[in-house]
Amino acid sequence: MRGFKAFIIKEIKENTRNYRFFILGIVFAVVGLLSPLSARFLPELLSNMIDENITIILSDPTYIDSWMQFFSNMNQMALVAFVLVFSSILSKEYDKGTLVHMVTKGLPRLTIYYAKFTVMLVSWTFFFWMSFAITLGYTFYYFPEGTTDGLFLSVGSLYLFGILLIALLMSSAAFFSTVFAPLLTVGGFLAVLFILNLFPFIEEWSPLQLASRNTELLIRTNADTALNQSLFVSALLILFFLVIGSIKFRKKALN
Amino acid sequence: MAILEISNLSKAFGNQTVLKDVTFSVEEGSVFGFIGRNGAGKTTTMTIALGLLKADDGSIKINGKTVQYGDTETNNYVGYLPDVPEFYPFLTAREYMELSAEISGIEKKEAAEKITELLVMVGLEDNKKRIKNYSRGMKQRLGIAQALINDPLLLICDEPTSALDPIGRQQLLSILKKVKEKTTVIFSTHILSDVESVCDEVAILNDGRIVKQGTVKQLKAGLASEKWMVVCEEEEHGRLLLEAISTDDAFHDVTLNGPVVNGESTDGRDAMGKLLAHLNALSITPVRIERKEATMEEVFVEAIK
Amino acid sequence: MMQTISDYLPILIPLFILQLVLLVTAIIHLSKNDRLTQQNKIIWALVIVFINIIGPIIYLVFGRKED
Numbered sequence A: 001m002r003g004f005k006a007f008i009i010k011e012i013k014e015n016t017r018n019y020r021f022f023i024l025g026i027v028f029a030v031v032g033l034l035s036p037l038s039a040r041f042l043p044e045l046l047s048n049m050i051d052e053n054i055t056i057i058l059s060d061p062t063y064i065d066s067w068m069q070f071f072s073n074m075n076q077m078a079l080v081a082f083v084l085v086f087s088s089i090l091s092k093e094y095d096k097g098t099l100v101h102m103v104t105k106g107l108p109r110l111t112i113y114y115a116k117f118t119v120m121l122v123s124w125t126f127f128f129w130m131s132f133a134i135t136l137g138y139t140f141y142y143f144p145e146g147t148t149d150g151l152f153l154s155v156g157s158l159y160l161f162g163i164l165l166i167a168l169l170m171s172s173a174a175f176f177s178t179v180f181a182p183l184l185t186v187g188g189f190l191a192v193l194f195i196l197n198l199f200p201f202i203e204e205w206s207p208l209q210l211a212s213r214n215t216e217l218l219i220r221t222n223a224d225t226a227l228n229q230s231l232f233v234s235a236l237l238i239l240f241f242l243v244i245g246s247i248k249f250r251k252k253a254l255n
Numbered sequence B: 001m002a003i004l005e006i007s008n009l010s011k012a013f014g015n016q017t018v019l020k021d022v023t024f025s026v027e028e029g030s031v032f033g034f035i036g037r038n039g040a041g042k043t044t045t046m047t048i049a050l051g052l053l054k055a056d057d058g059s060i061k062i063n064g065k066t067v068q069y070g071d072t073e074t075n076n077y078v079g080y081l082p083d084v085p086e087f088y089p090f091l092t093a094r095e096y097m098e099l100s101a102e103i104s105g106i107e108k109k110e111a112a113e114k115i116t117e118l119l120v121m122v123g124l125e126d127n128k129k130r131i132k133n134y135s136r137g138m139k140q141r142l143g144i145a146q147a148l149i150n151d152p153l154l155l156i157c158d159e160p161t162s163a164l165d166p167i168g169r170q171q172l173l174s175i176l177k178k179v180k181e182k183t184t185v186i187f188s189t190h191i192l193s194d195v196e197s198v199c200d201e202v203a204i205l206n207d208g209r210i211v212k213q214g215t216v217k218q219l220k221a222g223l224a225s226e227k228w229m230v231v232c233e234e235e236e237h238g239r240l241l242l243e244a245i246s247t248d249d250a251f252h253d254v255t256l257n258g259p260v261v262n263g264e265s266t267d268g269r270d271a272m273g274k275l276l277a278h279l280n281a282l283s284i285t286p287v288r289i290e291r292k293e294a295t296m297e298e299v300f301v302e303a304i305k
Numbered sequence C: 001m002m003q004t005i006s007d008y009l010p011i012l013i014p015l016f017i018l019q020l021v022l023l024v025t026a027i028i029h030l031s032k033n034d035r036l037t038q039q040n041k042i043i044w045a046l047v048i049v050f051i052n053i054i055g056p057i058i059y060l061v062f063g064r065k066e067d
Helices: A004-017 A020-049 A063-086 A091-096 A098-104 A109-142 A151-175 A180-196 A214-220 A225-250 B042-049 B073-077 B093-103 B108-122 B136-147 B166-179 B192-198 B216-221 B235-246 B268-282 B296-303 C002-032 C038-050 C054-063
Strands: B002-013 B016-027 B031-036 B057-062 B078-081 B154-158 B184-189 B201-206 B209-215 B226-231 B252-257 B260-265 B288-291
Touching: A004 A020, A004 A109, A004 B093, A020 A063, A020 A109, A020 C002, A020 C054, A063 A109, A063 A151, A063 A180, A063 A214, A063 C054, A091 A098, A098 A109, A098 B078, A109 A151, A109 A225, A109 C002, A151 A180, A151 A214, A151 A225, B002 B042, B002 B184, B016 B042, B016 B057, B016 B184, B016 B201, B016 B209, B031 B042, B031 B192, B042 B057, B042 B154, B042 B184, B057 B073, B073 B078, B078 B136, B093 B108, B093 B136, B108 B136, B108 B166, B136 B154, B136 B166, B166 B184, B166 B192, B184 B192, B192 B296, B201 B216, B201 B296, B209 B216, B209 B296, B216 B296, B226 B268, B235 B252, B235 B260, B235 B268, B260 B268, B268 B288, C002 C038, C002 C054, C038 C054
Parallel strands: B031 B184, B031 B201, B078 B154, B154 B184
Antiparallel strands: B002 B016, B002 B057, B201 B209, B226 B260, B226 B288, B252 B260
């Protein structure tokens, strides 16, 4: 793995100096803060806005609401921001021809591919769990009665779903050369998952469960067959995406 | 020994043929000029030699080893400078060189010295700016430095001078001359004066074929005709000489310009003798009579006819 | 109402600090950026200041024009 470390350092410098890490740090921290805040704040805000003559029954928010907000913010803001920020992970290099120097100096293409994936994976891991830790801390503070039962399963599922999308992003960046193609691929993949969910048989195998059943898992606190199938399929897909991407990248024209 | 051997190389993009049966070799220790018009296939040949592009047919050997498409072992012997080199804009020159050194598998301690040495050679040693602020010429010089980091046996430069201003060009050519002491250099260009000033040997590529190859001297000597010039004292003398030689088929394309007679002959040596004989017979004493040395431009124009 | 606000302060303060850090980073970068025309700078400044969180991010991702 000659050059793996050097290339990783280059990636870290790049992402730091191009403000990518900075932006992701802020976005993920905001998601971590916003989730318990909006869980706590929204019902009160609603009851203040509504006419006093109308009585609606708003149950008091619980720690479940806080995590519900976390899952939805993580899906709709943080994960989207992450994919957007890293969508140019290879296209910029193709565009400028900067990889040519690396390859002609004997840096194996697989090293480039997996170094880039590693940087994304480690960033996702760091930012995701940082965001999680913030939400966890505040959820305890505001909803001391909450438990952590089922938390790992439901949050871990979402984390794995993120890895699946990152693997797909990396793979499609090997196949296509533009910035938009990887974004379209990830978007298209999600669209296909949603459509396939119309068929119950596919739904119980679909990786989409990892991002859609989180609140339910938090309450159930254990996995059922469908979730296990989903975890299995997701793991296979991650491997599949990575492998076909690396095969393609080994033979890609770089100039 | 030949450091680079290209045999029967062919490449087409779609139905457009770029290279047809290209064969040539580069001897160790020379500066090899690879000449051709824009779009003649120079860059294509070089990128195939680097394993960046797949050839349709034929093979390339560097230092006796065959070049593979994709990751190729032969890249360990090669340094490469593309025509418009782009480097990671967020790094400084030194950081970029450190990255290059580490990728090439050079020991950290050895690398630090080497990097300083190379940066001094290209005049970028004190530059703390990030590469995004570099000018074209600075990038080109950094390009040479990074290409030499692994002590390559062969340095491949793709039109290194064409994008530079005259001063940048001079700097770059003098760097190439220095490099020549340790490394075989092959560079493509269409600037023929650069070829004359640094190249030992050249190959001329036209329409995807090698049309001429040899040392600069050989190619010039091999020209189909040689130019000569006679300067007479008076216009009258010039006219007389023109008349006298117009029937002799050893001379062609003869023109008269005042007292100056210009012409071409297939055999320059023979033509000189005949010219002197004619002058003697006409009792004309010329001011000057000379055989003109061929330029690379003439060689090139004739080769791509 | 005062009671509620102080209740949220432990979360509002870090949120505010994050926004401020983001805003200041983007503004400092913008003021040093010599690749933009004066007019573009003013537009970016408005975007950064008035579009909460997203504005500075958009500038740092698309507006730097550095490479």
